Amino acid sequence: MRSPRRIGPLVLIAVAALISLAACGGGSSGGTGGGGGGGGTPTPSSSGLTIYPMTANVPVGGQVDFTGYVPSDPTATVTWAVTGSSNGSISSTGVYSAPTSVPSPAQVAVTAKSSNFSATAVVTITAAQGVAVTPAAASIAAGATVPFSATENGAAASISKWEVNGTQGGDSVHGTIDASGNYTAPLTPPPGGSTVITAVAADNSSGTSTVTVVFSNASLNGDYSFSYAGDDSSGFLAVSGNFTAVPGSGTITGTEDVLSLALNPPASTSVAISGTYLVGPDGRGTVAIGSTSETWQFALASNQHAVIINFGEIGTTGAATGSGLIDLETTTGTPLAAGRYVFQLAGLDTNLVPVGIAGSLSSLGSGTFAASPANVMDINDAGSVTSDDTTLTGVFFEPPVIGSPGTIQLNSTTFTTLTGGTATFDFYVVNATHIHLIETDGNAYLSGDLYAAPAPTGGSYFAPLLQKGNYAFTLGGSTGSPYAAGGVFTSDGGTSNTSSSGNITGGVFDNNNGGVHFQTDASLSSTSYGVDSTTGRMTSSMTTKAGTFDWVGYVTAPVDSTNLDSVQVIMLETDQNAVASGTGYLQSSTSQPGGSFGLNLTGIAMSSVTEQDILAQLGITGTTITGTMDINNFEVNGQQLGLNIATSKSTIASTDSNGRGTATFTAAGGASFPVAYYVVDGNTVVMIETDSQRVMTGLMLKQF
Amino acid sequence: MIRSWRVLIIALVLAVVAAAPAKAQEADSSTAPSARANTMVPTYDVTKEVKIEGTIQKIDASGTAGPIGTHILIQTPQGVVDAHLGFGSAAKPARLGISQGQSVTVTGMMQNFGGANVLMARILTTPNHIFVLRNEHGIPVRGVPRGSMTSRPSFGSGFTGGSSQGAF
Numbered sequence: 001m002r003s004p005r006r007i008g009p010l011v012l013i014a015v016a017a018l019i020s021l022a023a024c025g026g027g028s029s030g031g032t033g034g035g036g037g038g039g040g041t042p043t044p045s046s047s048g049l050t051i052y053p054m055t056a057n058v059p060v061g062g063q064v065d066f067t068g069y070v071p072s073d074p075t076a077t078v079t080w081a082v083t084g085s086s087n088g089s090i091s092s093t094g095v096y097s098a099p100t101s102v103p104s105p106a107q108v109a110v111t112a113k114s115s116n117f118s119a120t121a122v123v124t125i126t127a128a129q130g131v132a133v134t135p136a137a138a139s140i141a142a143g144a145t146v147p148f149s150a151t152e153n154g155a156a157a158s159i160s161k162w163e164v165n166g167t168q169g170g171d172s173v174h175g176t177i178d179a180s181g182n183y184t185a186p187l188t189p190p191p192g193g194s195t196v197i198t199a200v201a202a203d204n205s206s207g208t209s210t211v212t213v214v215f216s217n218a219s220l221n222g223d224y225s226f227s228y229a230g231d232d233s234s235g236f237l238a239v240s241g242n243f244t245a246v247p248g249s250g251t252i253t254g255t256e257d258v259l260s261l262a263l264n265p266p267a268s269t270s271v272a273i274s275g276t277y278l279v280g281p282d283g284r285g286t287v288a289i290g291s292t293s294e295t296w297q298f299a300l301a302s303n304q305h306a307v308i309i310n311f312g313e314i315g316t317t318g319a320a321t322g323s324g325l326i327d328l329e330t331t332t333g334t335p336l337a338a339g340r341y342v343f344q345l346a347g348l349d350t351n352l353v354p355v356g357i358a359g360s361l362s363s364l365g366s367g368t369f370a371a372s373p374a375n376v377m378d379i380n381d382a383g384s385v386t387s388d389d390t391t392l393t394g395v396f397f398e399p400p401v402i403g404s405p406g407t408i409q410l411n412s413t414t415f416t417t418l419t420g421g422t423a424t425f426d427f428y429v430v431n432a433t434h435i436h437l438i439e440t441d442g443n444a445y446l447s448g449d450l451y452a453a454p455a456p457t458g459g460s461y462f463a464p465l466l467q468k469g470n471y472a473f474t475l476g477g478s479t480g481s482p483y484a485a486g487g488v489f490t491s492d493g494g495t496s497n498t499s500s501s502g503n504i505t506g507g508v509f510d511n512n513n514g515g516v517h518f519q520t521d522a523s524l525s526s527t528s529y530g531v532d533s534t535t536g537r538m539t540s541s542m543t544t545k546a547g548t549f550d551w552v553g554y555v556t557a558p559v560d561s562t563n564l565d566s567v568q569v570i571m572l573e574t575d576q577n578a579v580a581s582g583t584g585y586l587q588s589s590t591s592q593p594g595g596s597f598g599l600n601l602t603g604i605a606m607s608s609v610t611e612q613d614i615l616a617q618l619g620i621t622g623t624t625i626t627g628t629m630d631i632n633n634f635e636v637n638g639q640q641l642g643l644n645i646a647t648s649k650s651t652i653a654s655t656d657s658n659g660r661g662t663a664t665f666t667a668a669g670g671a672s673f674p675v676a677y678y679v680v681d682g683n684t685v686v687m688i689e690t691d692s693q694r695v696m697t698g699l700m701l702k703q704f
Numbered sequence: 705m706i707r708s709w710r711v712l713i714i715a716l717v718l719a720v721v722a723a724a725p726a727k728a729q730e731a732d733s734s735t736a737p738s739a740r741a742n743t744m745v746p747t748y749d750v751t752k753e754v755k756i757e758g759t760i761q762k763i764d765a766s767g768t769a770g771p772i773g774t775h776i777l778i779q780t781p782q783g784v785v786d787a788h789l790g791f792g793s794a795a796k797p798a799r800l801g802i803s804q805g806q807s808v809t810v811t812g813m814m815q816n817f818g819g820a821n822v823l824m825a826r827i828l829t830t831p832n833h834i835f836v837l838r839n840e841h842g843i844p845v846r847g848v849p850r851g852s853m854t855s856r857p858s859f860g861s862g863f864t865g866g867s868s869q870g871a872f
Contacts, residue, residue, distance in 0.1 A: 235793040235846030261846075352794070352846050353839050383841025385739035479745045480815070480824050480842040481771035482791055513745045514771030516817045547743030575742035576841050604791050606772045609765050611792070635796070695772060 044282055044596070044619045044627045048072065048117035048644055051110070052281055053194065053212040056137035057124045058098045064123060065138035065146075066094035067214060068112035069281045071617075071628035072642025076114045083109050088125070098125050098136075131157055131207030133199050138211050139281075140185045142303075143218025143247065148181040150199035150207055157207075163198040165190070175213065187221060187303035189213040189704045193596065214281035215703075217247040219303045223329040225428045226256075227436040229346075229447055230310055230322020230602070231611040233635070234261035236348050237320055238447035239294075239310075240436040242329065242403060242428050243273065250276050252287060255403055257426045257438045259445055261352070262317035267442030270405050270426060282617045283598060283703055284628060286311070294320075297630045297641070299598030299617050301683070301701035304328040307600035309613040311632055312639040321634040323602035323613045333432025335406070336396055338365035339455065340536065342554035344570045345437065345448035346477075346581055349418055353382035354478050356581040357414075357446065358572035359392060360453060360535045360554050369394045369410075376535040378552045379414050383576040387552070388537065389414045394422075399429070408437065408450075419443035434559060451556040451568070453536060461536040463494025463502035465555050466529060470507070470587040471569060472659060472678035474686045474697045477580030481514025482604040482695035485580065486688040488587065488658045488678050489524055489542065494531075501530045508660050509544050510676040515606060515692035519546050520676070521660065529553075538569075550574045553584070565681065582697070585680040590659035592652065593677075593685050594620050596703040599665070601673060603689065603696030610635040612694065614673065616665065617703075618645065625650040629667045644668040655679055662690070746815045748824060748842025755811045756780050756787075756823065760804055763797050770822040773844075778808060787812065787823040790837045790844035800828065800835055807831060813842070 044050050052067045068078030080090040087108040090096040096110055108123045131152050140146050150157040162177040164170030170177045174195040177183040183197055194212040201207075227240040241256025252275050259268035275289035283300040293315025298308040310322040345357040359377030362370040369375060373390035394410035405426035415423040424441040433452035439445060454465060474486040489507035507524035511517070522544040529540035538553040553569045560566040569584035601614035611634070618627035626647050631640040649666035659679035666672040675698060677687035682702065689696040741747045758780035765774050773791035777784050787810050789795045802808070809829040814821050826838040838844050 231793055233793045233796075348846060351839070353843055354846075380739075382839045382843040383739070387739075478843055479742070480748055480788075480838065480844065481773065483745065511744060514773070514817075516771050517745060519744065544744065547745075548740075549742035549744060550740055573742065574739050576739040577747045577843075578742040578745060579843055604772055609772070609774050609791055609795060635793070692772075 044071075044617060044645075045119050047119045049078070049112055049114055049119040050282065051112050051119050051121040052139035052214050053137060053210070054121050055124070056121070056210070057126055058096075058136040059126050059129045059132050060098055060102055061100050061128070062098045062132060062136035063134050064096040064098075065135050065140070066090075066096060066110065066112070066121060067139035067141075067281055068094060068114065068119070070114045070117055070642070071280065071282060071284065071644075073115070074278060074280045074286070078112045078114045081111045081113070083111070088123075095135075096123060098123065102127060129207055130205045131199055131201050133197065133207045133209040136209050138209065140183070140211050140213055141216035141218065141281075142185050142187050142189065142213055143216060143221070145182055145184045148177070148183055148197055148199070148209060150181070150201070152201055152205065157199065158202040159199050160202050161200045163200065165195045166198070175211075183211065185211070185213045187219050188300075189215065191704055193704045215279050215283040215285075215300055216281070217250050217277065217279050219279055219283070219300055220245045220277060220285065220306075221247045221303060224326050225329050225430040225436060226308065226324060226326040227428070227438075227447065227449070228308055228310060228322040228324025230320060230613060231634070232260050232262055232314060232317040232320035234317065235352065236261045236445050237310075237314070237317070237322055238268075238347065238438055238445070239314070239322065239324075240426070240428050240438040240447060241270075241273065244403075245277065250278060252277055252289070255405065256292070257405065257440065258292070258314065258317075259438055259440075259447060260314075260317045261348075261445065265442050266445065268426065268438055268440045282628065283596075284615070284617050284630070297615050297632075298326060299600075299615055301598050301703055305701060307598045307615060307699060307701060309600065309602075309615045309630070309632055311630065311641075312634055319634050321611050321613045321632045323600050327430045327434075329429060330431040335398070335427075335429045335432055335435055336363050336365070337432065338363055340453040341450050342453045342536075342556055342570055343437065343448060343450040344554075344572070344581060344583075345439075345446040347439070347444065347446035349381055349444050350420075351382070354579045355379065355381045355418070355444065355446070356477065356572050356579050357448070358552060358554050358570050358581065360537060361392065361394070361450075363396075367395055367397060369396070374534065376532070376537050377412060377414055378537075378572055378574060379418065380572060380574055380579050381418065382579055385574045385576065386414050386417075387574060390535070396427075406435075433557060433561070451559060451570075454555065454557045456536070460533040461531050462497060462533070463499045463529070463531050464497055465531050465536055466491045466493065466502060466538055466553070466569065467567065467586065468493030470590075470658060471584035472587050472680045472686055473569070473571060473582055473584035474678070474688055475571060475573060475580040475582035476603065476697040477573065477578060479513055479578045481516065483511070483513050483578060483580055484603060484688040484695050484697050485509065485511035485582075486676060486678055486686065486697070487524065488660055489584070491529070500533060501528055503528050504540055504542070508656070508658050509542060510688060510690060512688055512690055512695050515695055518690065519544060520690065522546065549578065585684065585686065587659055587679065588681040590655050590657060590679055591682070592654045592661060593679065593700065593702070594622070596620075597685075597700045598703060599698065599700045601675075601687075601689065601696045601698040603694055605633065605694045606692065608633050608635045608638070612696075614696075614698075616645070618665070618700070620652055623651050623653065625652060625663070625665065629665070631667065631671060640667075663687075748813055748826075748838070748840070750813075750826075750840050752813050753811055753826065754814060754823070755809065756785055757807070757809045758785065760802060760806045760808055763802060763804060765797050769820055770817045775822075776802065776808070778810065785810075785823050786820065787825045789825050789828060792844065792846050794846035795837070795844065800830070801833065802828075802830060812838075
C-alpha cells in the first residue's frame with residue numbers, strides 16, 4: 001500500500017493531467033449562469049476505481065455529489081478526501097462543498113480511495129453566479145429522484161421553470177423535473193452520459209447544474225427474455241428463459257430451459273428461477289440465481305439490452321460458461337401471427353458433432369405453419385449438407401400462462417434424419433418479431449432464434465429482398481479447428497425489382513482458422529446471389545484470393561420496428577468442411593466507435609483448449625480505451641472479475657471506408673484480444689479475434 | 705516448444721488406412737454430402753488417412769503450435785508425430801484418459817500448418833477405449849465454439865423504439 005508521503009505527488013500529477021483533460025473539452029460550463037458544468041462523458045478509470053463525475057465546475061459555496069465505484073469489488077467502501085485547507089470539504093458519502101472564495105489555483109483535487117485503489121476528480125471553483133443551483137454538479141443513479149434548489153443573490157430564487165437539456169420539464173431520454181425542482185433520472189444514461197439542468201428565474205436569469213447519470217438497479221427493471229450458449233464440460237450448454245426484475249428488492253423471478261449433455265436425460269425442461277442482482281454505475285452487473293446456483297455477469301447497453309456471460313457455474317451441471325443477450329420483452333402484437341419468419345439453430349446432433357440450420361416458415365396463425373412447400377430449411381450436419389428441404393412444416397402452441405415458454409414442433413425429411421422424428425422446441429418471446437428457441441425432445445441439441453421476415457412483394461420474393469447496401473457480418477463455427485470469419489459485403493440489391501438474382505459486388509473479409517490460418521483485410525470478389533420466389537431463401541458465395549465458400553441466407557424484417565435499417569441476414573455456411581453460421585447486419589454507419597460500450601467476446605482459447613467468454617465495459621475516446629473486463633476461463637477455474645483495461649496496451653484504429661477497423665483490448669495482467677471489427681451502426685459493432693491465442697467472435701453495444 | 709521437437713514427415717511412409725468411418729459417422733454420410741468444400745481452409749480427406757502407433761511422449765493441452773486444441777506428441781518408430789485431437793471439452797486429456805507413456809493408435813490425416821505437419825486425428829485408440837474424435841469431414845466431435853454459433857443481437861441498428869430510452 002502506498003504511503004501518504006508518496007500519494008501526495010501522485011495526486012498533484014493526476015490533478016495536472018485531469019486539468020489538461022478537462023481543458024480538452026470535458027468541462028463546459030453548460031449554461032447562462034455558468035454554474036455546474038464539467039461532467040462530460042463519464043469515462044471509466046483504469047486505476048481500479050472510477051469517480052463519477054471525473055470533472056465538475058462549481059461556484060463558490062456550491063455542492064457536488066460524487067459517486068465512487070470499484071469494478072472488481074462493487075460493494076467496496078470508498079473514502080473521500082480534499083487536499084488543501086482552503087479547498088472546501090467532502091463528506092463521507094462523497095458530497096463536496098466548495099469554499100466560499102475561489103482558491104488559487106481554482107482547481108481542487110477530490111480523491112477517492114478504496115483498499116489499494118485510488119482515483120482523483122477535479123473540481124474547478126468559479127465565482128458566485130446570479131442564480132446558483134444546488135447541487136451544482138452531481139452523479140445520480142438511473143431512476144433516482146433528487147431535489148434541486150436554486151438561490152439568487154444569496155436568497156431562495158423565484159424559479160419560473162426548470163429545464164432538462166433545454167426542455168421544460170425534461171423528457172424520458174434525459175430525465176424529467178417537476179416545478180419544484182425534483183429531477184428524476186432516466187433508466188439509462190442519456191447520450192454522452194450527462195445532461196444539464198437549468199433553473200430559470202422570474203427575472204429570466206438562470207443557473208445550471210450538470211448531472212452525470214450512472215446505471216443502477218433501476219436500469220434492469222421489468223420483463224426480460226434471455227438466451228446464452230456455451231459449455232459446461234459436457235461440450236454443450238444452452239439456456240433460454242425469461243425473468244422479471246424488481247429494482248426495489250434487487251430480485252429476479254422467472255423461468256428457464258437448460259439444455260446440456262451433462263443432464264440425464266440430456267433434454268431440456270423449463271424450471272422456475274429466482275435470485276438477486278446488482279447493477280454497478282458502469283452498467284456491469286451480477287445476477288445470482290440461487291435456485292439453480294447460476295451466476296451471470298452482464299453489461300447493460302441500456303435498460304433494454306445487455307450482453308451476458310455465464311460466470312462460472314450452473315447448479316445442474318457444475319462449472320460452466322456461455323455468452324448471450326438479455327432483451328427487454330415488449331408485449332405489443334402476437335408472436336407467430338400469420339406471416340413469414342426465418343430461423344437459425346445451432347448445436348450438436350445425436351452423434352455429438354456440430355450442426356447448423358437455417359430456414360424459413362410461413363405461419364398461418366392459430367398454431368399452424370403452412371404446408372409444404374411454403375417452408376424451407378438448410379442444414380449443415382458436420383459437413384453433410386442438405387439444402388432447400390421444402391418438406392418442412394409444423395405447429396406451435398402459445399405460452400399457456402404468462403412467463404412460461406411456448407412450444408414449436410417441426411417436421412421435415414431433414415428433421416426426421418436429424419432427430420428421428422418431430423423436433424420439439426420451447427420458445428421464449430422477446431417481442432412479436434423475435435423468439436428464442438431451445439430443443440426439448442432430447443434427440444438433438446439445438447438452440448437459436450426466430451425472427452419475422454419481410455412479406456413478399458406481390459406474392460413473390462425478388463432480389464431486392466437483400467436490399468442494396470453494405471452488410472457487416474461474422475460467422476463462427478468449426479472446421480477441423482475452431483473457426484471464425486467476419487467482414488463487410490456489398491449488395492447491389494438486385495439487377496431489377498423483379499429479378500431473382502443480384503450481385504455481391506465486393507467487400508472485405510477476415511478469418512481465423514484454428515489460430516493458424518488467417519486472412520486479413522482480404523478483398524471479396526464480385527459474385528452473384530439468388531433469391532427463391534416462394535420462400536425468400538437466398539444463396540450465394542464469398543470468394544477471396546485464398547478460396548471460396550458457399551452460404552445460404554434468410555433475411556429478417558427490421559428487428560426494430562422504428563428503424564427500417566435494422567435488417568439482418570441469417571447466414572449458414574454450406575460447405576462440407578466447415579460448419580459455421582452467423583448474422584449479417586445492414587450497415588448504416590462506418591464511423592469509428594466512440595463513447596461507452598458493453599463488449600462480449602466468445603470462443604475457444606489456446607490456453608485452455610475450451611471455451612472462454614469475455615465481458616467488458618469500455619470507454620473509447622479517439623484511439624484510447626479504458627474500462628473493466630471480466631473473464632470466464634471456466635475449465636481452469638479462471639473467473640476474473642473487474643480487471644482493469646491496460647490502456648497503454650489497448651487501442652482502436654480508425655475505420656476504412658467500409659467500416660472495418662482493428663482494435664486491441666488488453667486486460668491488466670496479461671490477456672490481450674486483438675480484433676478486426678466491423679461497424680454496423682452508431683450503436684453496434686461486431687468483430688472477430690485475429691491472433692493465434694483464441695478464435696472468437698464478438699459484439700459491442702453502445703451505452704452512451 | 706512443439707516446433708523444436710523433431711516432428712518428422714512420415715505420412716508417405718505410413719500405411720494408408722482403408723477409410724472405414726466409425727459407425728457414429730455413417731449416418732451423417734448418408735444424408736447428402738454434395739456440398740463443395742470451403743477452399744479457404746484445409747479439407748479433410750478420408751482417402752488420405754494414415755494410421756500410426758506409438759507412445760505418448762507429451763500432452764500439450766494449451767497448444768503452442770498448430771491449430772488451437774489438444775495436441776499429443778507420439779513417439780513412433782519413424783519419429784515424433786504431432787497429433788491434434790480436436791478442441792473443446794471432448795478433447796480435454798482428462799476426458800480422454802490419456803497420459804504420458806501410454807500406447808496409442810491414431811488414425812487421421814496429415815495437414816501442414818505454417819510449415820509444421822500435424823496429424824488431424826479422427827480415431828484415437830487407447831488401451832481401454834476407442835474415441836471417435838472427428839467425423840469423415842474432419843469436424844471434431846463436440847467441437848463447437850458454442851457462443852459463436854448462435855444468433856447474436858436481437859435488435860439491429862439504433863435500438864430506439866418502445867421504451868423509455870428513446871433515441872440516442
